[in-house]
Amino acid sequence: MATIYEVSKLAGVSLATVSRVMNNNKNVSDATREKVTLAMTELGYRPNSIAQSLATNCSNSVGLLVSELHGPFYGPMMSGIENSFRNQGKHVIIAAGHSNAEREQQGIEFLISRNCDGLILHVEAVSDDYLIALSKGPTPFVLLNRLIPALADRCIILNNRKGGYLATQHVLEQGHRDIAYISGPLWKADAKDRLAGHKLALSEYGSRFDESLLYQGDFMEDSGYQGFLQLHRSTTQFSALICANDEMATGAMIAARECGLQLPEQLSIMGYDNVFFTRHVYPPLTTINYPINEMGQMAANWILSKVYNKGEQPTHTLFEPQLVVRQSITKRSS
Amino acid sequence: MATIYEVSKLAGVSLATVSRVMNNNKNVSDATREKVTLAMTELGYRPNSIAQSLATNCSNSVGLLVSELHGPFYGPMMSGIENSFRNQGKHVIIAAGHSNAEREQQGIEFLISRNCDGLILHVEAVSDDYLIALSKGPTPFVLLNRLIPALADRCIILNNRKGGYLATQHVLEQGHRDIAYISGPLWKADAKDRLAGHKLALSEYGSRFDESLLYQGDFMEDSGYQGFLQLHRSTTQFSALICANDEMATGAMIAARECGLQLPEQLSIMGYDNVFFTRHVYPPLTTINYPINEMGQMAANWILSKVYNKGEQPTHTLFEPQLVVRQSITKRSS
DNA sequence: ACATTAAATGTAAGCGCTTACATTTATAGC
DNA sequence: GCTATAAATGTAAGCGCTTACATTTAATGT
Numbered sequence: 001m002a003t004i005y006e007v008s009k010l011a012g013v014s015l016a017t018v019s020r021v022m023n024n025n026k027n028v029s030d031a032t033r034e035k036v037t038l039a040m041t042e043l044g045y046r047p048n049s050i051a052q053s054l055a056t057n058c059s060n061s062v063g064l065l066v067s068e069l070h071g072p073f074y075g076p077m078m079s080g081i082e083n084s085f086r087n088q089g090k091h092v093i094i095a096a097g098h099s100n101a102e103r104e105q106q107g108i109e110f111l112i113s114r115n116c117d118g119l120i121l122h123v124e125a126v127s128d129d130y131l132i133a134l135s136k137g138p139t140p141f142v143l144l145n146r147l148i149p150a151l152a153d154r155c156i157i158l159n160n161r162k163g164g165y166l167a168t169q170h171v172l173e174q175g176h177r178d179i180a181y182i183s184g185p186l187w188k189a190d191a192k193d194r195l196a197g198h199k200l201a202l203s204e205y206g207s208r209f210d211e212s213l214l215y216q217g218d219f220m221e222d223s224g225y226q227g228f229l230q231l232h233r234s235t236t237q238f239s240a241l242i243c244a245n246d247e248m249a250t251g252a253m254i255a256a257r258e259c260g261l262q263l264p265e266q267l268s269i270m271g272y273d274n275v276f277f278t279r280h281v282y283p284p285l286t287t288i289n290y291p292i293n294e295m296g297q298m299a300a301n302w303i304l305s306k307v308y309n310k311g312e313q314p315t316h317t318l319f320e321p322q323l324v325v326r327q328s329i330t331k332r333s334s
Numbered sequence: 335m336a337t338i339y340e341v342s343k344l345a346g347v348s349l350a351t352v353s354r355v356m357n358n359n360k361n362v363s364d365a366t367r368e369k370v371t372l373a374m375t376e377l378g379y380r381p382n383s384i385a386q387s388l389a390t391n392c393s394n395s396v397g398l399l400v401s402e403l404h405g406p407f408y409g410p411m412m413s414g415i416e417n418s419f420r421n422q423g424k425h426v427i428i429a430a431g432h433s434n435a436e437r438e439q440q441g442i443e444f445l446i447s448r449n450c451d452g453l454i455l456h457v458e459a460v461s462d463d464y465l466i467a468l469s470k471g472p473t474p475f476v477l478l479n480r481l482i483p484a485l486a487d488r489c490i491i492l493n494n495r496k497g498g499y500l501a502t503q504h505v506l507e508q509g510h511r512d513i514a515y516i517s518g519p520l521w522k523a524d525a526k527d528r529l530a531g532h533k534l535a536l537s538e539y540g541s542r543f544d545e546s547l548l549y550q551g552d553f554m555e556d557s558g559y560q561g562f563l564q565l566h567r568s569t570t571q572f573s574a575l576i577c578a579n580d581e582m583a584t585g586a587m588i589a590a591r592e593c594g595l596q597l598p599e600q601l602s603i604m605g606y607d608n609v610f611f612t613r614h615v616y617p618p619l620t621t622i623n624y625p626i627n628e629m630g631q632m633a634a635n636w637i638l639s640k641v642y643n644k645g646e647q648p649t650h651t652l653f654e655p656q657l658v659v660r661q662s663i664t665k666r667s668s
Numbered sequence: 669a670c671a672t673t674a675a676a677t678g679t680a681a682g683c684g685c686t687t688a689c690a691t692t693t694a695t696a697g698c
Numbered sequence: 699g700c701t702a703t704a705a706a707t708g709t710a711a712g713c714g715c716t717t718a719c720a721t722t723t724a725a726t727g728t
Contacts, residue, residue, distance in 0.1 A: 001472065003684055014708045019686060027706060050393060050449045051684035053384045054713050061427070061448075069416055070409025072611075078403040082430055086441075091448055093395070093425050096416055107420075114395075114425055115384050138335065250614050277406075280584050282616030337714055348678045353716060361676060385714035388683050 002043035011039035022047055053115070061091050062303050063111030063119045067099045072246075072275035073292060074122070077144070080296030081120060085303075088310060090117075101125035112139050118307040120144060120299045124188060142302045144295060147189060156299050156317045160190045163288040163321030164197020167242055167270050170286070170323055172205045175332035176240040176268060180213040182227040182252060184244040191219070194244045194272060212236045217248050224251025232259055239268065239332055246271035246278050246287055249328075253281060268329040284326035291319050336377040345373035356381055387449065395425050396637050397445030397453045401433045406580075406609035407626060408456070411478070414630030415454060419637075422644060424451075435459035446473050452641040454478060454633045458522060476636045478629060481523060490633050490651045494524045497622040497655030498531020501576055501604050504620070504657055506539045509666035510574040510602060514547040516561040516586060518578040525553070528578045528606060546570045551582050558585025566593055573602065573666055580605035580612050580621055583662075587615060602663040618660035625653055 008018045013032055020028050021036045028036075039045075053059040064081060066074045078094070085092050095111055097104035104126045111119055119141035123131070128148050134141065135151055143155045171179055181198055184191025199209050215231055217223030224243055228251070231238070241256075243249035249271035253263060261267050264283045271278055271287035278285040298319075304311040342352045347366055354362050355370045362370075373379075387393040398415060400408045412428070419426055429445055431438035438460045445453055453475035457465070462482050468475065469485055477489045505513055515532055518525025533543050549565055551557030558577055562585070565572070575590075577583035583605035587597060595601050598617045605612055605621035612619040632653075638645040 016687075016709080017707060029706060046447050048388075048449065048684050049447055050384060050387045054382075054388050055686040057713070059384055068409075069412040070610075072406070075402075075404030075409055078428070079430070082403055082428060086429060086444065091427050091429070091444070094412070094416060094428055095420060095425070096413070110420065110425070113380050113383060115382065254614075276404075277611040277614060280588075280611060281614045350717075351677060363676060382714050389716040391683070
């Protein structure tokens, strides 16, 4: 691999000049710029980005930590992010945190030790305090889907309470009154917020919240399955089931069908997230849209502007959910 | 950020010694090793990986190019890969190629210019010749899901012909004789191989292949939808439909249902890939398992062994598909 | 006690770039 | 034609590490 030195020799100029044309410095005459460019192509020269990073103290890389690399939720998020970065010449280094405090922390440290200029973090297990301490460090980061009041300006979140409200409102308006709910793990803020929205809608419509109709899941498919089974066994009847995310809704659908229920006739089911496969389950799942792709892009923007002084300042950090009506909720004529 | 220099000063040793303890060089007395370690923790020292890379000419990063970051197929692949690498201290830089020759090439060049030590490529559009030329270059790479005879030793692939055969065999054994087929784009080797397997099974069972029952899709959902519509309009009848991947099968299911067909009673549908959501569509899709996660790990192994001399040599590069029976194929009692 | 050898440590030259500063060359004003 | 100023180019000192080689120190044999 040719180095800048060989280019300078071939072009008959100094190292500095070659560096200048590489960095589009204005102080180079057209003639020499031409000479240098020629020499570069002749040698098939490519700048060594490592050396550049060392000299400039900027690695042009941003770290992205997500819980899982697979799964319907993270894909679109990473897509939005990679896209924004690549055409700015930044690259993204990925790591998975597996919703586990230790591994999340390892991931973050790994990314930092990799000299990332900035971090985009989708972490669930690590504590607020840890993150606050991290924010005192030299590596800037944004948080996706997590609100820490002390770090509010770097949190890009969804209005989960509103989403929870929207979901329940829709179910209520279709005439359902006996509504079961499978939540996420309630130590996670988003799970809590969604449930809060649910309760709010209930009370606004003069329905009271029934503890025996609540099952706490873990956002994974199987807990939706288990949740339905448990709810179904209990004595309290319900005509609709709201799940705090789509995977659990899917699990619940499978369980319901196994229990002989006709869907959606005998049970209406509601999801949350609007993950791509919700269109494909049967019946197509009514759900709440989570604009994760856009939020990913916004996170990328944040980094681009705060770390690299490129692009516009991110304008909003609070995104709004939307109801997506499909066919898993039927009207209940009472 | 503390540098090696400050550590050496605090510990009262030379730079070289500090470097030695960092790299676990045996020629350091326990006493000084202790001193240095102490100084490091006291200063909160972290080696600058950029500087290390420059000095060693090894970036400890491997580039991963996939068609899309989202989608059910790539997630598990990336998962397998990231996992293998991280606990070896390597990091993965991702880029998306979007099944488009130009963007794939850009992605590869981007990754190379980023000084990746090795590349894992899932490319579809770029030519064999380009890849062969690339293989003469200094950056080693493995190919995932693509066979180039001249580069066979670095191709990790699935026996797609066999998979195609298995799919059709199963359908035939359930008694179906009139079988429609929605293929992938036939310029792609995998699409071609799957179709070849289909034809082979057909002929082995004394059934002939009917051109009018073939529709060429593009592996995306909508082409399954369109494909079914076109096939359905034509005069030739069929009791089963085999799709060259799960997304198209899903699209076809939707179309079939829209045409008033009862699934699976009036039409059996077969997928390919065993993407995670196939369990969730209705009826659950019978399909062919593509062990993409394992193949990703194998690719990672390849890099680990060839580039970093770590881990065992990858043993096999040809993976075998397997039939996954669910409920989308019914027995045809003729 | 001394030479011989091995182990531990230090010295200094890179790795391929950027950039402040110095120097040279061109441009303009008189 | 000569100075004042701006533009173009060059010089050289880093950036934070690694590593070949040189040097010092400790261990061993006699």
